[in-house]
Amino acid sequence: MPVTIDPTALGMPVELGQISRELKKLWEQDGGVSTRASLINLAVYCEGVESMRANTELIMEFTHEHACRAILIGYEPGSENQIHAWINAHCHLSRAGAKQVCCEQISFLFEGDTKKRIANILFSNLDSDLPLYLLWRGEFHDPVDEQLWAWVDRLIFDSQSWRDPKSQFALLKDSLVRSKSRLTLCDLNWTRSLHLRQALAQMFDHAENLSVLDNLKTVAIAHAPNFRSTALLLVGWFAAQLKLVFVKNEGSAFVYLNPHGNEVLFSLTAEEGRSISRCELTSDTGSIRLQRDGAGDFFRVEVRLTDNRVYNHLLPAGINATATLILEEIGGGGQHKVYLNALAASEVLL
Amino acid sequence: MPQPCNVVIFGASGDLTYRKLIPALYNLAADGDLPAALSVVGFARREKSDESFRKELQEAVGKFSRQGLNDELWKSFGERIFYHQSEFGDLEGYKRLAERLNQLDADHNTGGNRLFYLSVAPSEFGGILEKLAAVGLNKAREGAWSRVIVEKPFGTDLPSAQKLNGIVNTVFREKETYRIDHFLGKETAQNIMVLRFANSIFEPLWNHRYIDHIQITAAEPLGVEARGPYYESSGALRDMVQNHLLQLLCLVAMEPPTDLTADSVRDEKVKVVRALRPMSTEDVASNVVRGQYAAGAINGKEVIGYRAEERVSTESMTETYVALKLHVDNWRWADVPFYVRVGKRLPKGGTEIAIQFKNAPGVLFNKDAAAVGPNVLVIRIQPDEGISLRIQAKRPGAAVRVEPVKMDFHYGTSFGKASPEAYERLLLDAMSGDATLFARRDEVEGAWKFIDLIEEAWHQNPTPPALCEYPAGSWGPAEADALLERDGRAWRRM
Structure with a gap:
């Protein structure tokens, strides 16, 4: 790759109709030192030029772990009707040897009233036969491009950043029906709680602890002030997995009924700290408390049973940086049925 | 190396001469593939001198040759190019042409070998051939040869193709007739036979037992440009499917020939054409989709719809897109659909053949077969000629996560040499007397017979299937x- 291209920037400006040719030239200049790698098409949609730079850094970070053709789509409303394009590549030394592995990035800035051309430009620049993952940064706007939706395999978004999750989810649901899309929804807000859910689930691998779930009375969740939606999805997960039925709100708490007809109370508390810093399950037969300290990389889990036995565990809490969340998300695959059930169960709480 | 000869191009002032034919001959000369004794005579109506013709061609070579222009080479190559002005219907012009060719034979020792290239509208074929015969140019002298290359469209339906073939074959014998389809001159099209028959891993799988379906796509972002009147009378089905795409289908579907001689290969291709399942009017309604582009955007620029194009009817019913589901009724391809699509104003340009294999059972991976994903072998005819194979691989990590990956072969990078242009290979073959990459009469007529059934269902039917609209820049209607959806399949993403 020519060293003159700054990989953190958008790269070399190119004409819209010449992108394939310019990319080919870029690789020819390279003289075989690097290997072009791509497993997926990763399209990233964002708004504003500054956001394009930030997302280029995100792409650079992502491509270290997952080869892709990245297509960055920036939208700047209110300007003249113009579309600009750049090409770039992110290279790193492969783990296996001396050859550099490079991923292409094609960036587009759609200005003014050119947004409707996004689908055409995206389609004409996809790496053939590879899945299309669309990372949507920010809020969805009505109407969404149905043609685009129909082509996306996985739609990645972060519902934590939405001002009004209820209306955003409704819009998303509606547009998926209209476009007849079968894409998989990948909510980074859900991925954010992955390690916590795994840590909790592990506690019930031991049959003795299952009684805590059967007789669950309360679930107390502490979340950072901007992460209430993360906590609500977690409540939805409990409700869907334990087949709880929502009864009512009680202040900031929610009352559910379990299949035996007993009440389960979920309470949410906003506290400074990690997105979810604490989750405590209590029942007549014991309690499970999961806590993450401010700077810690682990969850400390305490299982306390009624006969005063106490077990402590230390489990990885994961990293909540966006690139890591995306990698976790893509690495996990699947249709996300558990998420969809959790989302359906949490809709009433949004 | 072919024998020395004179190449006569009828319609020499046309685009094809400047963009393709002369640059192709120049590239062959640059690669040392042309005989030293070769001359080119351009035959056209316009007044022009040898010098002005050469000057125009020099510019064209500078622009369109894949090797650029070398002044020294051009000097020697250009000296062997001549211009012959005449009306196509003027017998005197042909008499003068015969004299000129005799003189060139004498001056350049071209041995009386002649290759006539008809780069003209089909309506001119008959007149030109008749005049060539009238002055005896169709008959080579003892020990020499005389051949004709005919450009598409070779007819507009079966009767017109039969009529044209009749005319050509009264003047030239079938073995002297070369019906050109430039798709067959492309390196990757030629490589289809090598891929299939020189690799033991593919041919055993190349049948209904292992192949789920085959897709052939020819997409282009361009509209009709200045070809409105031609396109109005042709449409995508006649312009592309009858010739290029059915030729590719034949190469993919044919049985191994007994050898690589022209007739052995073409015998096998004809068998495929004959095995195409004929379509009834009902079949056309359910298995063929025709579309026409409306206004939209290509490469970010707004473009007009087909009916607003220059010299196109505002009520035109001409298709700019066709998608077909075909069946080749023989043992090898029983129940394997061939999906063929061609269209203008699509987001991306390219011609590709995709062989989609049946899914492996997904039971080992806790998935149904479809979720694991099929192997797909893609043969890219143009651009960036090459082959890719999609396989499933385990993603590194503790969990068994299966992901598709692509193994890619690019002609350009693997052989470190640009593939020759299709016309280079085809002109060279015609000069060498090798007709393998040219269509034979029975192939052409067989293809028309099949296509005519679709055209009839569209145009001679009181309730023809709808012409569907698609916005320019989309992947069709x-x-x-x-x-494909109703068969549980989808067009692949190019």
């Missing part, structure tokens, strides 16, 4: 997607 929704009905084309539905054609």
Whole structure:
């Protein structure tokens, strides 16, 4: 790759109709030192030029772990009707040897009233036969491009950043029906709680602890002030997995009924700290408390049973940086049925 | 190396001469593939001198040759190019041409070998051939040869193709007739036979037992440009499917020939054409989708719809897109559909053949077979000629996560040499007397017979299937997607 291209920037400006040719030239200049790698098409949609730079850094970070053709789509409303394009590549030394592995990035800035051309430009620049993952940064706007939706395999978004999750989810649901899309929804807000859910689930691998779930009375969740939606999805997960039925709100708490007809109370508390810093399950037969300290990389889990036995565990809490969340998300695959059930169960709480 | 000869191009002032034919001959000369004794005579109506013709061609070579222009080479190559002005219907012009060719034979020792290239509208074929015969140019002298290359479109339906073939074959014998289809001159098209028959891993799988379906796509972002009147009388089906795409289908579907001689290969291709399942009017309604582009955007620029194009009827019913589901009724391809699509104003340009294999059972991976994903072998005819194979691989990590990956072969990078242009190979073959990459009469007529059934269902039917609209810059009408969806399949993404 020519060293003159700054990989953190958008790269070399190119004409819209010449992108394939310019990319080919870029690789020819390279003289075989690097290997072009791509497993997926990763399209990233964002708004504003500054956001394009930030997302280029995100792409650079992502491509270290997952080869892709990245297509960055920036939208700047209110300007003249113009579309600009750049090409770039992110290279790193492969783990296996001396050859550099490079991923292409094609960036587009759609200005003014050119947004409707996004689908055409995206389609004409996809790496053939590879899945299309669309990372949507920010809020969805009505109407969404149905043609685009129909082509996306996985739609990645972060519902934590939405001002009004209820209306955003409704819009998303509606547009998926209209476009007849079968894409998989990948909510980074859900991925954010992955390690916590795994840590909790592990506690019930031991049959003795299952009684805590059967007789669950309360679930107390502490979340950072901007992460209430993360906590609500977690409540939805409990409700869907334990087949709880929502009864009512009680202040900031929610009352559910379990299949035996007993009440389960979920309470949410906003506290400074990690997105979810604490989750405590209590029942007549014991309690499970999961806590993450401010700077810690682990969850400390305490299982306390009624006969005063106490077990402590230390489990990885994961990293909540966006690139890591995306990698976790893509690495996990699947249709996300558990998420969809959790989302359906949490809709009433949004 | 072919024998020395004179190449006569009828319609020499046309685009094809400047963009393709002369640059192709120049590239062959640059690669040392042309005989030293070769001359080119351009035959056209316009007044022009040898010098002005050469000057125009020099510019064209500078622009369109894949090797650029070398002044020294051009000097020697250009000296062997001549211009012959005449009306196509003027017998005197042909008499003068015969004299000129005799003189060139004497001056350049071209041995009386002649290759006539008809780069003209089919309506001119008959007149030109008749005049060539009238002055005896169709008959080579003892020990020499006389051949004719005919450009497409070779007819507009079966009767017109039969009529044209009749005319050509009264003047030239079939073995002297070369019906050109430039797709067959492309390196990757030629490589289809090598891929299939020189690799033991593919041919055993190349049948209904292992192949789920085959897709052939020819997409281009361009509209009709200045070809409105031609396109109005032709449409995508006649312009592309009858010739290029059915030729590719034949190469993919044919049985191994007994050898690589022209007739052995073409015998096998003809068998495929004959095995194409004929379509009834009902079949056309359910298995063929025709579309026409409306206004939209290509490469970010707004473009007009087909009916607003120059010299196109505002009520035109001409198709700029066709998607077909075909069946080759023989043992090898029983129940394997061939999905063929061609269209203008699509987001991306390219011609590709995709062989989609049946899914492996997904039971080991806790998935149904479809979720694991099929192997797909893609043969890229143009651009960036090459082959890719999609396989499933385990993603590194503790969990068994299966992901598709692509193994890619690019002609350009693997052989470190640009593939020759299709016309280079085809002109060279015609000069060498090798007709393997040219269509034979029975192939052409067989293809028309099949295509005519579709045209009839569209145009001679009181309730013809709808002409679907698609916005320029999209991948065609929704009905084309539905054609595959109802079989539980989807068009691949190019």
